[in-house]
Amino acid sequence: MDPTLKNALAQPSVWMFGAVRIELPDYDLRLLDGAATVVVAGESYSGLDATFGSIAALSELSEEMGDSAPEITITLNPPDLSAAAALAHPEMQGSVIRLLAGALDPVTGLSIGQPETLFLGEIDVPKIEVDASGLRTLEYTAVSVFERLFEVEEGQRASNGWHQSIWPGELGLVFMTATDVNLYWGVKPPKGSNTAKGGSLWSPATASVAFA
Numbered sequence: 001m002d003p004t005l006k007n008a009l010a011q012p013s014v015w016m017f018g019a020v021r022i023e024l025p026d027y028d029l030r031l032l033d034g035a036a037t038v039v040v041a042g043e044s045y046s047g048l049d050a051t052f053g054s055i056a057a058l059s060e061l062s063e064e065m066g067d068s069a070p071e072i073t074i075t076l077n078p079p080d081l082s083a084a085a086a087l088a089h090p091e092m093q094g095s096v097i098r099l100l101a102g103a104l105d106p107v108t109g110l111s112i113g114q115p116e117t118l119f120l121g122e123i124d125v126p127k128i129e130v131d132a133s134g135l136r137t138l139e140y141t142a143v144s145v146f147e148r149l150f151e152v153e154e155g156q157r158a159s160n161g162w163h164q165s166i167w168p169g170e171l172g173l174v175f176m177t178a179t180d181v182n183l184y185w186g187v188k189p190p191k192g193s194n195t196a197k198g199g200s201l202w203s204p205a206t207a208s209v210a211f212a
Contacts, residue, residue, distance in 0.1 A: 004113030008103040015104040019045045019115065020055060020074060022123070022140075023096040031055050031076075038104055040111040052087060053077040056137050058099075071143045072099070072119055078138055087138050088126040095123045097142045119144065 008014055018033040019040065032038060033055055035047040048054045057075040074097070078084040086092075102115030121144040130136050163173040 001116055002114035005103055005116065006113075008112040015106050017045075017102055017104050017111075018058075019100040019102070020058075021045075021098045021100065025091050025095065027051070033058070036104075037109060038102075038111055039109060040100070040102065040115055051079075052083050053079045071121070071124070071141060073139055073141050075137050075139045078136060081136070084128055084136055084138050087140075088128055092126065093123055097121055097123055097140070 017036070017038055019038065020029075020031045020033075022029040028043075029049060029052055030043060030045040031049055031054060032045045032047045037044055037046045039045075054077050055074065056077045057073075059073040076087065078087055097119075098117055099119040100115040101118055103112040104110075105112050119142075121142045123140050124143045125141040127139045127141075128136065129139065160171075160173040160175075164170060
């Protein structure tokens with residue numbers, strides 16, 4: 001924890017705030033859990049965003065050990081249908097979301113020290129709901145960055161296109177095209193399958209691998 005924040009929290013009285021930062025494809029949404037404005041590292045967080053509304057609810061955070069990555073849900077009150085549709089667009093999936101907790105200097109409106117990051121993850125699934133009174137809300141399920149540890153790397157290929165999608169400009173597989181050798185990456189080959197043995201797969205003279 002930031003020493004300045006830690007010292008502020010040790011005082012008899014402290015103004016606490018919670019904040020959410022969502023890095024949408026073309027917009028950084030910065031919201032507070034109340035009706036105020038706080039400046040954190042030169043960026044303003046407010047209780048109401050003119051484009052996308054406010055926070056309606058946030059699921060409880062807990063720390064525990066398990067075989068799945070932590071996840072939270074955050075519910076927003078979009079001001080209109082177009083805002084709800086934009087927030088629910090497929091392009092929003094994968095946007096980075098960060099939950100912060102900090103202390104506020106009521107005189108300056110600035111954050112005291114650096115807020116603590118309580119959760120860092122990415123948007124997974126959006127859901128729009130309309131209650132009986134016609135109130136429209138949008139709920140995001142967000143998964144922790146540790147979700148990446150549970151992904152099965154079925155999409156990996158020893159091909160130039162995939163390789164450069166991860167390491168742009170790295171040309172180690174530039175000659176790996178159109179050969180008849182099956183290379184199974186990260187999985188056991190089927191019984192009876194022929195796999196490359198010996199030699200170097202990276203030689204331009206023998207390179208190029210076709211993959212199942």
